[in-house]
Amino acid sequence: xxxxxxxxxxxxVDHWIKTYGVRYFNELTNMAILTEEVGELARIIxxxxxxxxxxxxxxxxxxxxxxADVLWVLLCLANQTGIDLTEAFHKNLEKKTLRDKERHQxxxxxx
Numbered sequence: 001x002x003x004x005x006x007x008x009x010x011x012x013v014d015h016w017i018k019t020y021g022v023r024y025f026n027e028l029t030n031m032a033i034l035t036e037e038v039g040e041l042a043r044i045i046x047x048x049x050x051x052x053x054x055x056x057x058x059x060x061x062x063x064x065x066x067x068a069d070v071l072w073v074l075l076c077l078a079n080q081t082g083i084d085l086t087e088a089f090h091k092n093l094e095k096k097t098l099r100d101k102e103r104h105q106x107x108x109x110x111x
Contacts, residue, residue, distance in 0.1 A: 006086045013075040024080045034073040041066040 004012075017024055025033065044061050046052045078085045104110060 014079050030077050037069040
């Protein structure tokens with residue numbers, strides 16, 4: 001399987017939407033879909049790693065597929081709002097490093 005960058009993923013999603021999806025759903029619809037997908041991911045996490053038991057309908061869910069669904073809709077939202085997620089990620093990592101580089105190391109709860 002080939003390695004993929006965030007930029008390439010954004011391009012592939014855009015190509016897929018324009019080829020098979022007719023058009024992007026509007027931003028509000030995609031935000032609602034993102035929320036739904038995060039909820040499905042949370043359900044699997046809660047049942048796999050938390051204290052909830054599985055419902056029969058949840059047993060065959062694939063955690064990786066649920067994460068990919070979240071990523072897909074996030075990439076759609078980035079594309080349609082003009083966000084370069086590679087650039088945004090780098091800026092976010094820099095922000096977190098400047099803000100939190102010592103905070104977590106000095107957190108006694110993490111020892």
